[in-house]
Amino acid sequence: MSHAIETESLEYxxxxxxxxxxLNIHVPAGSIYGFLGPNGSGKTTTIRLLLALLRPQGGRxxxxxxxxxxxxxxxxxxxxFVPEQPHLDVTFTVREMLQFxxxxxxxxxxxxxxxxxxxxxxxxxxxxxxxxxxxKAKVLILLALAQRGDLLVLDEPTDGLDPVVRRxxxxxxxxxxxxxxxxxxxSSHLVHELExxxxxxxxLDDGRLLTETPMATLKNGIKxxxxxxxxxxxxxxxxxxxxxxxxxxxxxxxxxxxxxxVVRDWAPEMASYFxxxxxxxxxxxxxxxxxxxxxxxxxxxxxxxxx
Amino acid sequence: MFRAILYSQWKWSRLIVAVGTIAGFAxxxxxLQGAARADRSPLEAEALLHAVQAWGVLYxxxxxxxxxxxxxxxxxxxxxxxxxxALTLPLARWRYVLLxxxxxxxxxxxxxxxxxxxxxxxxxxxxxPPGLHGYPLALAVRFALAALVAYALFFAVSAGTARTxxxxxxxxxxxxxxxxxxxxxxxxxxxxxxxxMVLTNWPGPLAVFTGRWMLIDV
Amino acid sequence: xxERIDPRSSTxxxxxxxxxxxxxxxxxxxxxxxxxxxxxxxxxxxxxxPATVVQAYRELEAEGFVEIRxxxxxxxxxxxxxxxxxxxARQARAIVQRMLTEARRHGVxxxxxxxxxxxxxxxxxx
Numbered sequence: 170m171s172h173a174i175e176t177e178s179l180e181y182x183x184x185x186x187x188x189x190x191x192l193n194i195h196v197p198a199g200s201i202y203g204f205l206g207p208n209g210s211g212k213t214t215t216i217r218l219l220l221a222l223l224r225p226q227g228g229r230x231x232x233x234x235x236x237x238x239x240x241x242x243x244x245x246x247x248x249x250f251v252p253e254q255p256h257l258d259v260t261f262t263v264r265e266m267l268q269f270x271x272x273x274x275x276x277x278x279x280x281x282x283x284x285x286x287x288x289x290x291x292x293x294x295x296x297x298x299x300x301x302x303x304x305k306a307k308v309l310i311l312l313a314l315a316q317r318g319d320l321l322v323l324d325e326p327t328d329g330l331d332p333v334v335r336r337x338x339x340x341x342x343x344x345x346x347x348x349x350x351x352x353x354x355x356s357s358h359l360v361h362e363l364e365x366x367x368x369x370x371x372x373l374d375d376g377r378l379l380t381e382t383p384m385a386t387l388k389n390g391i392k393x394x395x396x397x398x399x400x401x402x403x404x405x406x407x408x409x410x411x412x413x414x415x416x417x418x419x420x421x422x423x424x425x426x427x428x429x430x431v432v433r434d435w436a437p438e439m440a441s442y443f444x445x446x447x448x449x450x451x452x453x454x455x456x457x458x459x460x461x462x463x464x465x466x467x468x469x470x471x472x473x474x475x476x
Numbered sequence: 477m478f479r480a481i482l483y484s485q486w487k488w489s490r491l492i493v494a495v496g497t498i499a500g501f502a503x504x505x506x507x508l509q510g511a512a513r514a515d516r517s518p519l520e521a522e523a524l525l526h527a528v529q530a531w532g533v534l535y536x537x538x539x540x541x542x543x544x545x546x547x548x549x550x551x552x553x554x555x556x557x558x559x560x561x562a563l564t565l566p567l568a569r570w571r572y573v574l575l576x577x578x579x580x581x582x583x584x585x586x587x588x589x590x591x592x593x594x595x596x597x598x599x600x601x602x603x604x605p606p607g608l609h610g611y612p613l614a615l616a617v618r619f620a621l622a623a624l625v626a627y628a629l630f631f632a633v634s635a636g637t638a639r640t641x642x643x644x645x646x647x648x649x650x651x652x653x654x655x656x657x658x659x660x661x662x663x664x665x666x667x668x669x670x671x672x673m674v675l676t677n678w679p680g681p682l683a684v685f686t687g688r689w690m691l692i693d694v
Numbered sequence: 695x696x697e698r699i700d701p702r703s704s705t706x707x708x709x710x711x712x713x714x715x716x717x718x719x720x721x722x723x724x725x726x727x728x729x730x731x732x733x734x735x736x737x738x739x740x741x742x743x744p745a746t747v748v749q750a751y752r753e754l755e756a757e758g759f760v761e762i763r764x765x766x767x768x769x770x771x772x773x774x775x776x777x778x779x780x781x782x783a784r785q786a787r788a789i790v791q792r793m794l795t796e797a798r799r800h801g802v803x804x805x806x807x808x809x810x811x812x813x814x815x816x817x818x819x820x
Binding site: 220221222241242243244245246248250252255256257258259260261265268269272273274 | 477479480483484487488553556557558560561563564565566567568571
């Protein structure tokens, strides 16, 4: 099994506005896959479909060695899930919750659960309803990790948490990955966190997968170029032009003076292309993941007519 | 898995079960108050029967209330968490529902036992006028059936979506209560015809609630 | 030691980690036979994917800077002095390259740059 998760033309519609359109997602086994996308892009819905919480209206979903939602009970035994909203019964204590979960998962690791309790400094006799937001998040992570699953799915696990808690959680997650060959799918807004730990990234916008690449390719492949004397229309370039603006940032007519191009799939050798079209490349500016992400979104939402 | 779910079931319903057990235990004893004296005349027998019948109304109410409350606490946490926790557990939904039903029925054993023991003690301690007999076990079995039927009904409704559950629960609860009172009090209500229709359409389940609940009878 | 690792930089994280270790070995900051942090520790400390650390260590092993002993850890190797000075020369040139790129960006000529270097080194010497 080379992919832990694979969807084929996944479709789902909810109401008139929102639709997932023929999603083809591939999460390589053993990778840390970041699921990026603005609010409302369909990340949570996709995750729900992957876990058989929703039924797809079209396409197929392969998770681990089975299909969802048909093989759900068998596969869910190997999947740890951290949802966006805490979903646990508030009348349980932390200890009771641990015992409850332990009864359902054969791979439950009681030792790790105790270690994490200590590491997260959680009082196991505390009622779940009385925990702070950060502590609740830690409990959710603890339950998912102690389950010893082959796949961890985390939906905005650190959203709204203070930096200290976020680090504690990331630390525990990375420790887990170091020890087990697990696959992790994280959806998050916190682009900078994803930047550090993900080796693959999928960008979702408005129900469509804009791109799915290794993290390094996304970060390094999107650049801002300072270009001069470029013709108004260019033929095929070795890179993909996401946007062109005048150097002063105006979105109006493109002049032969300085421009800023935002391009994708850039490689350093492509600089020679500019000589070929009689333009000059003044500078290549790196973009961090957040900027790359924003440029990708802008480009995909831009009205047709841009070159 | 059964143990884990039973534990959570117990946790949520223990107050209801405790109160229900005490009430179920006390009901037969209270209904036979005053029967412990010797030498009852036939007139007193009639008074005794009236008392038993009057108190008897509380059995189906208690059974219905227990069924309703246990069903509610069984599903309220699931609805609160939007079913996510249960749906991501590694077992099929129908299995989970079955386990929940079984554990709910299990905790209802408390009040049922309460009624059984209370009825047995009440009848044993009473001195019955000639011609009257005690039917403690029959009463207890009927109570058990009523409680389980009520539980099953409300359970089926609660296992659905929260909003429809609330609406249907309210309607059914009202119907059961009115039905019981109407049949016991022999009231001529405008609803009587509708209730008759309900009775004839659902002869089996709800029939256990109607009629008189007599711990002591001829 | 790894305080300057910058995930936002266009240099891949594994390359940054490897570069830092390389310069530490070349400068003697990391002595031969010294143990590098375990993959787990370093990944957790830097909050990066453990695979990233593994990639860095593997690259360093391929270049001959470290030795990965399974079960024991990763250890710095003894570098021949010639190798060490070659490495330091390489780093110096990389620094100069960055300086030249930056100068070009700001429109500073090579001549102006040289004068500035002399001036600064003069200041350093005193």
